Amino acid sequence: MSKFIIQGGNSIGGTFHPRGNKNAVLPMLASCLLTDEPLILHNVPRINDVNVMLQLLDSIGVSVSLDNHTVTLCAKSLKTTDLSQELCSKVRTSILLAGPLVARHGSAVIHPPGGDVIGRRRLDTHFYGLRSLGAEITTDSAYRFKAGPLTAWPMVFDEASVTATENVMMAATLAAGESAIYNAACEPHVQDLAHLLNAMGAKISGIGTNNIIINGVEKLHGAEYTVQPDYIEVGSYIAASVVTGGSLTIPNAGEPRTLQVMQRAFSKLGVEWTRDGRDLIVPAQPSRTILPDEGHATPKIEDGIWPAFPSDLMSVCIVLATQTAGTALFFEKMFESRMYFVDHLMGMGANIIQCDPHRVVVIGPTKLRGGNLTSPDIRAGMAMLIAACCAEGESIIHNAQVIDRGYETIEDRLTALGADIIRTD
Ligand SMILES: CC(=O)N[C@H]1[C@@H](OP(=O)(O)OP(=O)(O)OC[C@H]2O[C@@H](n3ccc(=O)[nH]c3=O)[C@H](O)[C@@H]2O)O[C@H](CO)[C@@H](O)[C@@H]1O
Ligand SMILES: C=C(OP(=O)(O)O)C(=O)O
Numbered sequence: 001m002s003k004f005i006i007q008g009g010n011s012i013g014g015t016f017h018p019r020g021n022k023n024a025v026l027p028m029l030a031s032c033l034l035t036d037e038p039l040i041l042h043n044v045p046r047i048n049d050v051n052v053m054l055q056l057l058d059s060i061g062v063s064v065s066l067d068n069h070t071v072t073l074c075a076k077s078l079k080t081t082d083l084s085q086e087l088c089s090k091v092r093t094s095i096l097l098a099g100p101l102v103a104r105h106g107s108a109v110i111h112p113p114g115g116d117v118i119g120r121r122r123l124d125t126h127f128y129g130l131r132s133l134g135a136e137i138t139t140d141s142a143y144r145f146k147a148g149p150l151t152a153w154p155m156v157f158d159e160a161s162v163t164a165t166e167n168v169m170m171a172a173t174l175a176a177g178e179s180a181i182y183n184a185a186c187e188p189h190v191q192d193l194a195h196l197l198n199a200m201g202a203k204i205s206g207i208g209t210n211n212i213i214i215n216g217v218e219k220l221h222g223a224e225y226t227v228q229p230d231y232i233e234v235g236s237y238i239a240a241s242v243v244t245g246g247s248l249t250i251p252n253a254g255e256p257r258t259l260q261v262m263q264r265a266f267s268k269l270g271v272e273w274t275r276d277g278r279d280l281i282v283p284a285q286p287s288r289t290i291l292p293d294e295g296h297a298t299p300k301i302e303d304g305i306w307p308a309f310p311s312d313l314m315s316v317c318i319v320l321a322t323q324t325a326g327t328a329l330f331f332e333k334m335f336e337s338r339m340y341f342v343d344h345l346m347g348m349g350a351n352i353i354q355c356d357p358h359r360v361v362v363i364g365p366t367k368l369r370g371g372n373l374t375s376p377d378i379r380a381g382m383a384m385l386i387a388a389c390c391a392e393g394e395s396i397i398h399n400a401q402v403i404d405r406g407y408e409t410i411e412d413r414l415t416a417l418g419a420d421i422i423r424t425d
Helices: 022-034 048-059 092-105 123-131 162-172 187-197 231-243 254-268 310-321 344-346 380-390 410-415
Strands: 003-009 038-041 063-067 071-074 107-110 135-141 143-146 155-156 180-183 203-205 213-214 223-227 247-251 274-276 278-280 300-302 325-332 350-357 359-364 372-374 394-398 421-425
Touching: 003 380, 022 038, 022 048, 022 071, 022 092, 022 162, 022 187, 022 231, 048 063, 048 092, 071 203, 071 394, 092 107, 092 123, 092 162, 107 223, 123 135, 123 155, 135 344, 162 180, 162 187, 162 213, 180 187, 187 203, 187 223, 223 359, 231 247, 231 254, 231 278, 231 380, 278 410, 310 325, 310 344, 310 350, 310 359, 310 380, 344 372, 344 380, 380 394, 410 421
Parallel strands: 038 223, 155 180, 300 325, 372 394
Antiparallel strands: 003 394, 003 421, 038 071, 063 071, 107 143, 135 143, 180 213, 203 213, 247 278, 274 278, 325 359, 350 359
16 A cells, blocks of 8 residues: 655746557457557557456456557467456456457456446446457356357447446457447547557448448457547646646647646636647636636536546545635546545545535635545545645645556656655565
8 A cells, every 4th residue: 555745835837748548559459368469559658458458458468568668468278268357356457358269269267357446337338339249148246258259239238337348349340241239328538449449350331420331350460559548637737737837748648638628627617728730838826716607607617428528536626626716516427436535535625515415615725734544546646746736735646556556756757846755665
């Protein structure tokens, strides 16, 4: 168990280089199982979830080599399709090995996946999609998948699940005929995965829409691909810089359209930035006001499936609102327990009303004081770190390794931008 000790009050600013998108790279690692040729991925973030996925792949016989931010994988011959229970339970994306394994190797045994404990995380849509393509699945303490050659199917998902779309899309690349996934997720990481699969020889169209069409091919081949920047990491560092009074330059922050989606919520919270192509400049903006809706109504920031505001940015935006003049309602519609961490912010002096598990009202600005905190999940942990950086005095964040699941060397990179953070074990 690690903890961070933070002295608040330093401004965070300078040039920040984002890493590759956690939620894009994890399914991309799984996709190496679809071919016997090497897959080379660049801009791979050095985060704990990547380490666990690489251990999972190595444990079944994939050759894995990691050099700085480039990983080379080759699944030429596997020794098993049976995965370790312990490793499966460490990451949500262990379930993403099911689609590629069953499609190319005809079997998989996967144990219940881990990931953030932020509410019920159902897998029904994964099972529905893979069964539709012809896989037989039994679920008890382990999930057992078996299949002959898969056959295409027109599917309608009952929810636009990100990982289910990725899992089923990967499997369908090798299913004979034309598959459709209607009500598919279309988050930037789902799109990035689809582009990689096409670079490997898949025939996927409708990328970026909720109707993905996959024409199955006999074989995929190797590819070399660069993962898109992590817009959740970008949003988190913007929040850290703004609440501490710094200014930030972010070269290659991401696709203009992705940044535009994020900007809608950030601008409601009074944050301004300028964009030059894929680069962002976030000026110092010491006094900010929450922008009321038309007729002076309280603005509502609610998450949802893309292009709605991403759930994974909710926690850091709540901290941002505590440091901004005005009132905002945050409505977390996707997960049942992502909001509970606000207790910690209230303990630090934030003026927040928790209406129910899904909604909080934040009234800002309030000065925060240092606290003794425990991180429940990646994003709440990052939000606490940001709150601690702008609070008066010292804060301690326990369970800090949870943040390492999704943010590379977070204390070093924030410290390089001016923060005062020490990690201890
Ligand atoms: C590894 C990975 O990529 N994890 C991300 C992925 O998780 P994951 O793929 O597990 O999340 P899902 O997209 O399946 O669902 C997220 C939540 O939203 C609910 N839901 C989803 C779709 C829908 O149409 N209606 C609905 O209510 C689900 O029931 C669930 O509670 O997507 C989540 C939502 O963007 C992100 O928070 C996670 O970081
Ligand atoms: C919820 C998250 O991740 P996971 O789905 O991997 O638990 C996240 O990245 O915020």
